[in-house]
Structure formats: C-alpha cells, structure tokens
Amino acid sequence: MTTLGLDIGGTKLAGGVLTDTGELLDYQTQLVHPSHDPERILAQIQAMLGILLGDGRSEVTAIGVGCAGQIDAKSGTVLYSPNLGWRDVPLAARLAKMSKLPVLVDNDVKLAALGEHQFGAGRGIDDMLCVMIGTGIGGGLVLNGQLYDGAGGFAGEVGHTTVQWDGPVCSCGNRGCLEALAAGPAIERMVTDAIRHGRVSLVSELVGGHLDRVHASVLASAIKGGDVLAREVVGRAGYYLGVAMASWVNLLNPQRIILGGGVVRHLPQLLELALQECRRRSLRAPLANLDVSLAHFGRESGVVGAAWFAHEAVRRKVKAKAA
C-alpha cells in the first residue's frame, strides 16, 4: 500500500508518494503565492496530483495533507492559516472531489513530527517533542507512542511558550513567546538592529550592505568566518530555546526533543547551545531521561508525515471493518 503526501506552506507546495516501508518516491516541490482566494493553489495541487497519480500508480490508497495553520482535522477544514491567507477552506472535501480518494488533513508541523516519529529521529521513542524552527516555530507532540491532538487538535504550539512575560510582541499578539525571540525573523532582526546601531559585522559584507537579505544561511557563513555578532545572536536564540525546553522537560518529561526546520538546518549549533541552557534549568529527574537530536528529514518531513497520516487512517479503517 502506498499513500500520497502533500505539504502546503506559505511559500511552497511539496508532494510525494510513500511506500509502507517509508520510501519516498517522486518527491517534488513548487513555489506558491499565498492569497485569500485558495483557487490558484488548489489548481497547483490538482496539477501536482495529476503528475503523482497519473502514471497509473493505482496502488495509492489515500492522500494525507499537512497544511500550515489551524486545522479542524475531523472535517479536513483549514480554519485559519495566516501564512496562506486562508480562512475556512474545506480542503479535504475539495481534494477528495479532485482525486476520488480519501483525504486527511492536519497541521503541517504536527505531521512532520509524525514523520520523524515513524521514520526519522524519533523511531521507537514513545514520548517526544518535535520543534521546527523557521519563519515561525511550530511543533508536534508524540505521547505514549501516539501523535497527541489535545482537546481540539491544536496541541503542539511550542513556539507560543512564553519565555519572558514582558518580552517583545509576537505575531500571535502575546508578549515574549519563544517565536518572537528565536525564530528566523527574530534572529535576523537582532542582527540587523545591531548593525544599524553601528556594530561591525561580517554579515554586512556578506549581504553587500542589503540588510533585508540577512538570513540564517548568511549567519552560518558569518559564524564560520569568525563573526562575533552572528555568534552572539545565535547564542541568544539558543539560550531562549533552552529556557523553553526546560519548561517542556519539567512539564512533560519527554524522552527526546527533536529540533528541525530551516533555521536549525543552517545553524545546527543552536542545538548545543539550547541543550546547555536546558540542562542548567531542568529538574534533575526528568533531565536524566532526556536526549536531544537533530531532525532526520529536511524539508521533506512534512510530506513523509502527511502520507503516513493517511496510511494510518486507512489501516485503522480496514481494521475497524475487519472487527
């Protein structure tokens, strides 16, 4: 049995077909342009489904979709996606009509966590947090071996852990969220603010003076080149991440925390710095159970997780019918 996974984010659409041993076939990715009207992206999805299903791969039994934003997984509706500009889009129903296949939808980062749990850095781990740091900070929890939904399916918003009650305002409206202190835009702003205030840094040179081009990959190059400012700022982000991690460790006593996403891929030293601060702040007993690792998958984790989400739903249904 194979299933098809789609990952819909604010800047890209990705898709692929997953075998039940976790082999990802025909992985592909396209840029998307967010708009309040979902039709353009739906047309892109239709084209991608055409390619992925079109070569007679009749063994695809279901489609799983990870989508940025708040999802009502029961109905497969995108309630609100700030990244895509969508509100109340009945995504599962639309894609089911397109494909004549069962379609399951959930939050993109939750499903990426599922992918890491099944085939990546979380294999065999019953209690884990997966934290993805990019433009935002999202996450997913696997507790007692199962993806944890919470009361309404919204569990896992690790980026909106308050680290500093009077800290900077976050995109969610709250103050001092981890996302406002350690996501890509926060890190980039800390660097460009310092440069604008006169700090000398290799970063200015690397972007040819265009401070709007500062990005995690640039900071990585600057750190390699020995830049003090870049190291300092990434250190601070790692510090805040470690503060939040200690709260999660004390609350949930996880066996593993997995860190991934674009910022972590470019700046893997975040892991070491965060773990240092997390160790300093966590209670001894839950700390003794903890390890921290980098995500196994890169950008494709969302597609893997989404396809596996559909796989599991089909398997449950078959099992229920048999019983």
Place this chain on the structure above:
Amino acid sequence: MTTLGLDIGGTKLAGGVLTDTGELLDYQTQLVHPSHDPERILAQIQAMLGILLGDGRSEVTAIGVGCAGQIDAKSGTVLYSPNLGWRDVPLAARLAKMSKLPVLVDNDVKLAALGEHQFGAGRGIDDMLCVMIGTGIGGGLVLNGQLYDGAGGFAGEVGHTTVQWDGPVCSCGNRGCLEALAAGPAIERMVTDAIRHGRVSLVSELVGGHLDRVHASVLASAIKGGDVLAREVVGRAGYYLGVAMASWVNLLNPQRIILGGGVVRHLPQLLELALQECRRRSLRAPLANLDVSLAHFGRESGVVGAAWFAHEAVRRKVKAKAA
C-alpha cells in the same frame, strides 16, 4: 472492592479507605515531622494502617500512596523528597511488609490529579491539567483519559515552568519558575517585603506585627477588609499563573485546567485573575476549547487519588490474569 489511600507530605500524613463508587471512609490526618531518617514517619504510618485496616475491613485489596517528591513508581521508591528530607526510601516494599497487601506509590500531586479526574472537577474530561498551589506548585496531567507519566514518571512539574528567564531563583535552582513567583512563600514574601519597605497594610495589623505569620488565609482576610497591598500581590501571582497557563494551553490544548491547593482554597480569586491573563495570551483556537475550574476536593484529594491508583492497578492485574 475498597482500597486504602495514604498521602505523605512534608507537614502531614493523611489516610482513608475508598469504595469503588468514590466514597471516602475513615479519613484521618496527623502532623508529621520530616527527618532524613524515615523510621518515625514509617511508625506513624504503621499506626494509621493499624487503625484503618484493624477493624476487620478485610475487603481492602491494596494500598495506594501519594508521596511528595520524585518517585520511581515502578519500584515504589522515593528517590528524593526535599519536603520529607528523604532519599532512596523503598516505601512500597516497607509498607507491603507491614500490611501484607500490594502497595503502589507515586507522586502526591499526580495522584491528587487522578482523584480529581475520577471523582472531582475532572470527571469525564479526557485532556486536563491539575495545578496545586501551596508551599510549592505541583501538578498532574491527564491526557487521552489517562494519567500521563512521561518517560520516567516525572511529568506534571507545572511549577517549574519558566515565566521570566531572568526572574527570582527557585528552590530547584532555576530562575523565574512559576513556583518562585506564585506559590505561597513567594506571595507571602512579596507582602512582607513591601511592608518592611514601608507600605501600610491591614496585613500587619492582622498578624499583630509578626510578619513571619503572614499566610494565604491572612491575605484573604486583608482583601475582604479592602487592603490594597494584599489585592495587588495576589493579583500579581494570578498574573504569573495566567502567563504559565497560556503556555500550557498553547502546548497541550487541554479541555480543562483545575486549580487547587491551600493557596487557591484561601484565595479563590486567583482563578479569575489567572484566567483573565491566560485568555489575553493564549492562541484563539486552543483557548476556545478551554475551561478553568476550582478543584472539587480539599486536602483529601491526595488520599482519594492514591486509593484510586491502587484500585486501578488491582483491576488491571485481575483483567490481565483473566485474559
């Protein structure tokens, strides 16, 4: 089937017998004096067991024990209890020898959460946090309808959520934990510090100038009498509690948060203040699933939960044998 529950804390020992419909019989409580040597408290427990089991109540099938501190539930060992002064006490083994009954041990506040879930404010709620505020702040999580242990059984340390990365030092060594900002001693210290710095308050009068006698109950009387300082300080504690609650809501998307413990019993207005700040800071989607309520049980929640913990263990064993 009835089971016996014991609740061992830093200042009191409580016990009682629970019927399987949740009726608590013969509830009793004694003062204890913590010491590194557990023998004195063990002798008190033996006496209490004698009374509770001695009247021929032969239908008691097991003993559940909630104990303050870090517990290895598998072996029933108290690894470390700062409140009791204990390290590595094989509590289950000792009590099993005393009573000739199966003995199950876990953290006192975790088991209080179980009691609230089964017979109290959490009945029928699948995803909930229980937060007990007293000398410390402890808690328990019920997720997917089950008491959540985490990787090593230490999940639920809600009091060690960092609210302020550079805040006051907590008893655990970390900075800015909720416990260091909103537990009984923190609240009392804020009041007495202000009075020592010249603030006029009804509190001084109520304790006859003995600032070491300031306690949640005194603050409650002061607030009733219109005291501004007491209201201000309790408001601040509620605020910090609300900040932490928002992080839990975003991370876990619980259906209910239950607040209990001595400080909350004396100062129930904490709930309203905390909820206000939690509402302001939480993401809209998980907030829509949330309600907050006061604990149903008073001090007896630990005994109820401990007895039910033993009840469940016996039931699982009988079920496993039958299968």
